[in-house]
Amino acid sequence: MIKTDVLIIGAGPVGLFAVQQLGLIGLKAEVVDNLDKTGGQCIELYPDKPIYDIPAIPECTGETLTKNLLEQIKPFQTNFHLNERVQEISKEQNKWKITTSGNKVFLAPNIIIAAGVGSFEPRKFSIKEAEKFENNGVFYSIKDKTIFKNKKVCIFGGGDSALDWAIELSKFADVTLIHRRTEFRGTEHSATLARQFEKEGKLKIKTPFQISSIEGDNKITGITVKSEEGKVEKISTDCVLGFFGLIMKLGPIVEWGLNLDNKTIPVNTENFQTNKEGIFAIGDICTYPGKLKLILSGFHEGALAARGCFKLARPNEKYRFEFTTTSKTLQERIGVKKK
Amino acid sequence: MPKITYTEHSGKSHTIEVAKDLTVMEGAVQNNIPGIDADCGGACACATCHVYVDEQWFDKLPKIESSEEDMLDVAYEPNQFSRLGCQITVTDDLDGLVVKMPSKQA
Numbered sequence: 001m002i003k004t005d006v007l008i009i010g011a012g013p014v015g016l017f018a019v020q021q022l023g024l025i026g027l028k029a030e031v032v033d034n035l036d037k038t039g040g041q042c043i044e045l046y047p048d049k050p051i052y053d054i055p056a057i058p059e060c061t062g063e064t065l066t067k068n069l070l071e072q073i074k075p076f077q078t079n080f081h082l083n084e085r086v087q088e089i090s091k092e093q094n095k096w097k098i099t100t101s102g103n104k105v106f107l108a109p110n111i112i113i114a115a116g117v118g119s120f121e122p123r124k125f126s127i128k129e130a131e132k133f134e135n136n137g138v139f140y141s142i143k144d145k146t147i148f149k150n151k152k153v154c155i156f157g158g159g160d161s162a163l164d165w166a167i168e169l170s171k172f173a174d175v176t177l178i179h180r181r182t183e184f185r186g187t188e189h190s191a192t193l194a195r196q197f198e199k200e201g202k203l204k205i206k207t208p209f210q211i212s213s214i215e216g217d218n219k220i221t222g223i224t225v226k227s228e229e230g231k232v233e234k235i236s237t238d239c240v241l242g243f244f245g246l247i248m249k250l251g252p253i254v255e256w257g258l259n260l261d262n263k264t265i266p267v268n269t270e271n272f273q274t275n276k277e278g279i280f281a282i283g284d285i286c287t288y289p290g291k292l293k294l295i296l297s298g299f300h301e302g303a304l305a306a307r308g309c310f311k312l313a314r315p316n317e318k319y320r321f322e323f324t325t326t327s328k329t330l331q332e333r334i335g336v337k338k339k
Numbered sequence: 340m341p342k343i344t345y346t347e348h349s350g351k352s353h354t355i356e357v358a359k360d361l362t363v364m365e366g367a368v369q370n371n372i373p374g375i376d377a378d379c380g381g382a383c384a385c386a387t388c389h390v391y392v393d394e395q396w397f398d399k400l401p402k403i404e405s406s407e408e409d410m411l412d413v414a415y416e417p418n419q420f421s422r423l424g425c426q427i428t429v430t431d432d433l434d435g436l437v438v439k440m441p442s443k444q445a
C-alpha cells in the first residue's frame with residue numbers, strides 16, 4: 001500500500017500542474033493515468049497542434065507544454081503510475097483507499113480528479129460479434145506479436161498503428177490490411193512501405209472496405225467486409241485487429257457516488273471539492289457556473305484544490321500563503337540554490 | 340437564423356435555430372441535443388460529433404478537409420455522407436440542413 005497526501009487521477013497538463021502547487025505547500029502526490037505516457041489529451045490528441053492561450057507562452061505545442069510542466073515538477077520527484085486506471089475507491093477511517101486496474105493500492109486523505117473527459121481506451125469494432133471474440137481473436141493492441149506467427153490476420157485502420165503492425169506482422173503472418181478509404185492517414189513512409197509490400201506480395205491491402213460481420217463459433221474462422229457501394233467479400237482469417245485510435249470514457253468514476261452533470265463533476269469554486277469530502281475535481285472534468293474548458297482555468301483550479309487538500313492532509317497545521325519570489329521555505333522545496 | 344434539423348438515431352428529430360458562424364456541433368451541444376458528444380470541444384481531434392449529412396445536403400457543404408477525413412477513419416460506423424459537426428460552420432446557405440446522428444459516438 002502506498003501512502004501519500006494526494007492521489008491525482010490524470011497526468012494531463014492540469015494534473016501535472018497540481019503536483020507543483022501541492023509540492024510548493026509541502027504535500028506529496030502520486031499520479032495515476034491510463035495512458036502509457038504523461039500529457040493527457042495534449043499528447044494523445046494534439047501533440048503537434050500549437051496552443052496559443054497559455055499565459056506568457058505565445059505559442060507552444062501540446063508536447064512542449066507537457067515537457068515544460070514535467071520540468072517544473074522535477075523537484076518533487078513524483079511517482080507516475082501509468083497504464084493504470086483507478087478502479088475503486090472506498091473510505092477507510094478518514095482516508096480514501098484507492099485501487100487501480102493493476103491492483104496497486106493507495107491510501108490518501110485526498111483525491112484530485114483531473115481526468116479530462118475520462119480515461120483513454122481503444123475504440124472498438126461496432127459489430128456485436130467483436131465483443132464475443134475480444135481477446136480470443138479480436139484485439140485492439142498487441143502485447144506479444146509472436147502469438148500471430150503463421151496465422152491469418154486481418155488488420156483494420158488507416159493510421160500509423162494499423163500500417164506499422166501490418167508491415168511488422170507480414171514478416172511472419174498472412175496479413176490483410178483493410179481500410180474504409182483508399183488513402184491512409186499514417187506517415188507517408190509507412191504508407192509507401194505498405195504499398196511496396198503489397199506489390200511484392202508480402203501483404204494484401206483491401207480498400208475501401210469496412211467490417212460487417214465476424215464468423216465462427218468458438219474461434220474466428222473468417223470475416224465479411226463490405227464497401228460503401230455494397231460490394232461484399234468474405235475473408236478467411238484467424239485474428240482480427242482493430243486500430244482506430246483512442247476514445248475517452250469516464251469509466252468507473254461514475255460509480256463513486258459523485259454528483260454528475262452531463263459527464264462532468266460539479267464542484268464548489270472555493271476549493272474545487274466535489275460532494276464528497278476529500279475528493280476534488282479540476283480541469284475539463286469539473287463544472288461550475290462560468291466554467292471554461294481551458295488549460296489555464298485548470299491551472300487555477302489546481303492551485304485552489306491544493307489548498308483544499310492541505311486542510312485534510314495537515315489537520316493540525318495552519319496553511320500560510322507565501323510567494324515563491326520571497327519565501328525561503330518554498331524555494332527550498334523547489335531546490336533553488338542561493339546566489 | 341438558419342434552421343438545422345438534428346435527427347437522433349431513434350428517429351426523434353429536433354429542428355432548432357442555430358446562429359450563423361456557430362458549428363453544427365455547437366448548435367447541438369448548446370441546445371442539449373442528445374447524440375453528439377464533442378469530447379475534444381471542437382478541435383477536430385476526437386470524432387465524437389460525427390453526423391450523417393442528409394444526401395440532398397451533402398454536396399452543398401464546403402469540401403471536407405483531409406484532417407477531418409482522417410478523424411472520420413476512427414468515427415463510429417462512418418459512411419459516404421459522414422462529416423464531423425465541429426467542422427461544419429452554419430451559414431444562411433445551410434438553412435434547412437438535416438443531419439442524422441449515429442447509434443452512438445464511440
